[in-house]
Amino acid sequence: MLTTRKTTRLKGLLQSPQTEFILEAHNGLAARIVEEAGFKGIWGSGLALSAQHAVRDNNELSWTQVVNILEFMSDATTIPILLDGDTGYGDFNNMRRLVRKLEQRDIAGVCIEDKLFPKTNSFIQGERQELEDVQTFCGKIQAGKDAQRDDDFCIVARVEALIAGWGLDEALRRGEAYRKAGADAVLIHSKQSRPDEILAFAREWANRCPLVIVPTKYYATPTEVFREHGISLVIWANHMVRASITAMQATARSIFETESLVDVEGRVATVAEIFRLQGADELLEAEKIYARSTRQDASAIILAASRGQGMDELTRERPKVMIPVAGKTVLRRLVDKFKAQGINDITVVGGYRAEAIDAQGAKVVVNEAWERGSELGSLACALEAVSQDTVVIYGDLLFRTYILNNLMDWEADLLVVVDSSPLDQAQGNKNDLAYCSAPDDRAMYQQKVTLERISSDAGWSGRRPDGRWIGMLRARGPGRQYLLEAVRQLQADADFSRMDVPDLVNRLIANGHAPQVQYVTGHWMDINNLEDLQQAGDFAHGQA
Numbered sequence: 001m002l003t004t005r006k007t008t009r010l011k012g013l014l015q016s017p018q019t020e021f022i023l024e025a026h027n028g029l030a031a032r033i034v035e036e037a038g039f040k041g042i043w044g045s046g047l048a049l050s051a052q053h054a055v056r057d058n059n060e061l062s063w064t065q066v067v068n069i070l071e072f073m074s075d076a077t078t079i080p081i082l083l084d085g086d087t088g089y090g091d092f093n094n095m096r097r098l099v100r101k102l103e104q105r106d107i108a109g110v111c112i113e114d115k116l117f118p119k120t121n122s123f124i125q126g127e128r129q130e131l132e133d134v135q136t137f138c139g140k141i142q143a144g145k146d147a148q149r150d151d152d153f154c155i156v157a158r159v160e161a162l163i164a165g166w167g168l169d170e171a172l173r174r175g176e177a178y179r180k181a182g183a184d185a186v187l188i189h190s191k192q193s194r195p196d197e198i199l200a201f202a203r204e205w206a207n208r209c210p211l212v213i214v215p216t217k218y219y220a221t222p223t224e225v226f227r228e229h230g231i232s233l234v235i236w237a238n239h240m241v242r243a244s245i246t247a248m249q250a251t252a253r254s255i256f257e258t259e260s261l262v263d264v265e266g267r268v269a270t271v272a273e274i275f276r277l278q279g280a281d282e283l284l285e286a287e288k289i290y291a292r293s294t295r296q297d298a299s300a301i302i303l304a305a306s307r308g309q310g311m312d313e314l315t316r317e318r319p320k321v322m323i324p325v326a327g328k329t330v331l332r333r334l335v336d337k338f339k340a341q342g343i344n345d346i347t348v349v350g351g352y353r354a355e356a357i358d359a360q361g362a363k364v365v366v367n368e369a370w371e372r373g374s375e376l377g378s379l380a381c382a383l384e385a386v387s388q389d390t391v392v393i394y395g396d397l398l399f400r401t402y403i404l405n406n407l408m409d410w411e412a413d414l415l416v417v418v419d420s421s422p423l424d425q426a427q428g429n430k431n432d433l434a435y436c437s438a439p440d441d442r443a444m445y446q447q448k449v450t451l452e453r454i455s456s457d458a459g460w461s462g463r464r465p466d467g468r469w470i471g472m473l474r475a476r477g478p479g480r481q482y483l484l485e486a487v488r489q490l491q492a493d494a495d496f497s498r499m500d501v502p503d504l505v506n507r508l509i510a511n512g513h514a515p516q517v518q519y520v521t522g523h524w525m526d527i528n529n530l531e532d533l534q535q536a537g538d539f540a541h542g543q544a
């Protein structure tokens with residue numbers, strides 16, 4: 001990280017004993033690209049700034065518009081910017097205000113040329129252009145120098161005498177006057193395709209103060225020649241805007257003619273490259289630190305590998321989660337519920353007919369071993385998706401929204417949802433019986449109860465179950481490590497391929513990380529057979 005001020009660095013470039021180079025940029029993006037290429041400075045070209053807005057280089061952009069663009073360029077970069085300030089946009093007084101505004105935006109210097117406002121580009125009928133009176137122009141330089149607050153802010157005086165056809169002597173006379181008026185450097189401009197008049201000027205100038213050139217027209221001159229003539233700063237003045245014009249024309253033509261993106265896709269920057277240049281990663285990192293209230297760390301893993309039993313016709317071409325219930329697939333309902341909670345990192349683990357899973361807004365991973373596999377095998381396929389706050393859920397669950405709300409509200413490392421309804425009133429699969437540290441005290445919200453066992457045995461340890469685990473587990477903070485550790489332990493077990501999520505939960509308990517229990521009474525169902533499916537329609541409608 002460079003700590004030196006941008007002004008000081010521009011001054012350093014001008015005064016360094018070797019020839020230095022700066023490249024044109026016309027917006028924040030171009031400026032960033034120039035810096036990434038390795039340049040030590042940027043030329044804020046008046047031609048390029050106006051061209052990118054398709055207006056002419058005749059002060060059609062207002063000076064405040066220029067300053068606003070420069071602000072983006074300066075914010076996007078750490079290297080100094082030398083603004084092409086045309087004539088200073090008015091008289092000495094306008095020049096003073098310009099310098100102050102540029103300093104406020106961390107612009108390192110400004111170059112002004114000895115023409116009249118509104119100026120015309122030097123390459124458009126240059127010989128017909130009128131020059132500013134020398135004394136008036138010197139007053140502008142002096143006013144700018146007196147206005148600057150930072151001693152190292154640079155004012156470069158640009159001599160247009162050669163452009164206007166006044167000859168070498170007039171050019172030298174002007175250069176000398178501007179130097180004496182306080183200019184930090186003199187820019188001598190030429191529109192000839194050979195460098196002769198520039199080199200002649202340089203020889204006569206003999207390093208009285210730093211000399212700056214713009215070899216747009218005499219581009220074929222070997223750079224070594226500039227070095228030999230003691231040129232301090234070479235400005236490559238318009239090549240970023242010209243490069244972009246060529247690229248945009250070719251791209252537009254191709255897309256128009258082919259009515260397709262196929263030909264251009266490999267020739268244009270990727271969207272990921274745009275994000276990189278914008279610094280999207282930095283924002284994601286910053287969100288982790290500052291945007292704590294949202295659920296951006298939360299993820300959901302939906303286990304959806306199974307075909308389901310006794311629903312042969314309905315699941316011939318698709319897994320159970322893709323069966324529509326009241327016009328919407330079970331999976332869509334789940335994904336929507338998570339999204340409504342602000343949980344956008346959603347992973348669906350498919351298996352049977354995984355190709356039929358349509359889960360917009362969610363990633364799909366496939367458990368190839370789903371047939372001999374187990375629920376835990378599916379979860380193991382999605383371990384990368386286990387974040388600082390993860391909900392693991394069965395894909396065939398329908399439930400009232402408040403259940404997920406409450407689950408996300410609770411500050412436990414590990415949390416499971418247990419339905420405390422009497423077993424004879426509950427429908428469906430009665431395997432996942434939950435034994436807890438206390439029965440449901442319905443009067444209490446967030447009652448402190450821990451899970452002691454999930455079992456298919458209705459008389460485990462000679463006890464009566466306290467309810468049924470509904471197939472929702474949340475692990476957050478340290479719970480993430482507990483969960484990953486337990487999965488790894490079980491993966492080492494020969495029986496892993498027959499294990500389900502309750503085996504994982506029981507392992508967590510055995511490891512001393514018993515999940516807390518969130519009791520509910522009904523308001524959910526899972527879909528195990530055709531009868532469930534019929535009820536699911538009613539359930540979903542009741543919800544709507």
Ligand code: SPV
Nearest residue numbers: 045046047048084122237
């Ligand atoms: C610019 O880049 O806008 C310049 C250089 O002023 S030139 O276009 O050559 O005049």
Ligand code: MG
Nearest residue numbers: 045046047084
């Ligand atoms: Mg210009």
